[in-house]
Each structure stands twice: as C-alpha cells, then as structure tokens.
Amino acid sequence: MNQHFSFIILTYNEEVHLPRLLASLDGLNAATYILDSGSDDNTLSIAAAAGAHVASNAFINHPKQWHHALTTFSITTPWVICLDADQVITPELYTKLSAFKSEDFAGINGIYFNRKNFFKGRWIKHGGYYPFYLLKMFRHEVGYSDLNENMDHRFIVPGKTLIWKDGIILEENLKENKISFWIAKHNMYSDLVAVEEVERLAKTRNQTLQARFWGSPDERTAYLKQLWWKLPRYTRPMLYFIYRIIFKLGILDGRTGIIFHFMQGFWFRLVVDIKIDELLKKEKNASRTGQ
Incomplete structure (x- = not known):
C-alpha cells in the first residue's frame, strides 16, 4: 500500500464518472x-468493488463537504489528493505520482495540478480556462477546506x-452534456x-x-474577486464575457466554447446579480416591517 498519499473523492450519482476516475x-x-451524499445509482457498489473506504454525509455545499471528508476519515498517509468524481489524472500526472516520495518534498505543504x-x-482552451491551477495535493492535517466560500x-x-x-487532470462532467442539467446545477450555485x-x-x-x-x-x-465585488452589478457580467471572448481569446474555442463562455461567464453571473437584488430587497422590506 502506498505510504505517501491517499485519495479523497466526493460523489453523488457518479456511476458514469467514478469507474473512469478509478481506472x-x-x-x-x-x-x-x-x-x-446520498447516491441512488450504482455509485456505492462501484466504490465498494474498488475497495474504497466509503462514508455518507448530507450535502450542504462543497466547502463543507470537503471539510467533513478531511476531518472524519481516518487517513494515515502524510499527503492527500482531493479529486472530483468527474476528473481523471493524465499519464503525465500518473508518472509524477508514481515517483512521489514524501521525504523528497520537505518544506513543501501543497502541490497545484x-x-x-x-x-x-x-x-475549453481559451477564455482564461487554461492553464488553470488547482491545489489538489497537500499535507494531511495541514491543508484545509476554505469555509468562507459558499460555492x-x-x-x-x-x-x-x-x-x-x-x-x-482532465475534468469533464458528462451529465452536463444535457444543458438542462447544467442550468439546474448552476441555478443552485447562483x-x-x-x-x-x-x-x-x-x-x-x-x-x-x-x-x-x-x-x-x-x-x-x-x-x-475583490475587484469583481467592486464592479457594478448587471454591468460586470457583460464586461467579464467580453474579457473572456475577446481579450482571453475565448472566441477561438468555437461554437461550443462560445456557448460555454456565454453561459458560465455571462448568464450565470447575471442570474447571481438578479438574485442579489432580490435578497437585498427582501432584507429591506423585512427591516421596514420590523420582521
């Protein structure tokens, strides 16, 4: 058994993704x-067949779910690698991990993939989406999930x-090939x-x-993000979309890529701004009525 690192994976109805990741x-x-977090497909049987240690926890948001995973599993290795179920590691990363020894990384607490x-x-190669570095590997009980983030x-x-x-790492959520799934997911995120x-x-x-x-x-x-919060609502989604399409060359990602940049860079953030105003109006009305 590998003495240097362990993997942690979050799942919810991932029968289409989990075999690919585990392979x-x-x-x-x-x-x-x-x-x-309550899968009702074959996720749990796939995990059991792979010999994984499995636990369940009700989902609130990703930061809290990762916090639960990092603080409740009895991990014995000095390092952990935290992956989403719709990700896979490439042969190049596999080679690096095969040669990884904790003692070779003295003084290092985390590694970005x-x-x-x-x-x-x-x-999605352009629009600011590549290269894109994620802190995925870190010393256990040194790294932690940022609970000051909601999404x-x-x-x-x-x-x-x-x-x-x-x-x-390659990330491809096959369930998002159905745009109604993508919209429902991002509506929740908004x-x-x-x-x-x-x-x-x-x-x-x-x-x-x-x-x-x-x-x-x-x-x-x-x-x-601090700059983003200072920008005027309703204007910033369009500015961001133009930035991604023109200045970060998102237009070179073709029709599918432009759809992605529009939906993720403009539509999603416009919905967020609308919901912010709804919440502020609700708070204002509540303060007026003394509720």
Missing part, C-alpha cells in the same frame, strides 16, 4: 476514501507550495453565490486568503 488511479496502490476543462466534449471550493495550506504545470455576496456586502463574511495579484494561484483569485 486512472489504478496501480498507484493508494488508499481511496469516498464521501457520498493543472486542469483541462471540457464542455460537451470540447476542451468556489478551494483548499488552503500555510507555507510553501509547488505548481506542477505538466501535472494535468443561490449560494448570491447569499455569499450579500453577506460580504454586510461584512459578515470575509476572505480567508490574503489577496495578492503576484501570489499563489488562489491568492490571485482572491485579489480578482
């Missing part, structure tokens, strides 16, 4: 821990990190983001990470 991990001989994201079978789940580690630019932004306006929710443009990939994201 990409085969041969690394690492313990696999799966936290499920590079992600290739797919939508309806097409790699954008990320892990945080103090100390030094590395970026494996050629350590690539509820979470709208609540989060209203709380930030009220200064009842803060960023965990230090916002630094020249910092780690996540610190840069924190910096850019």
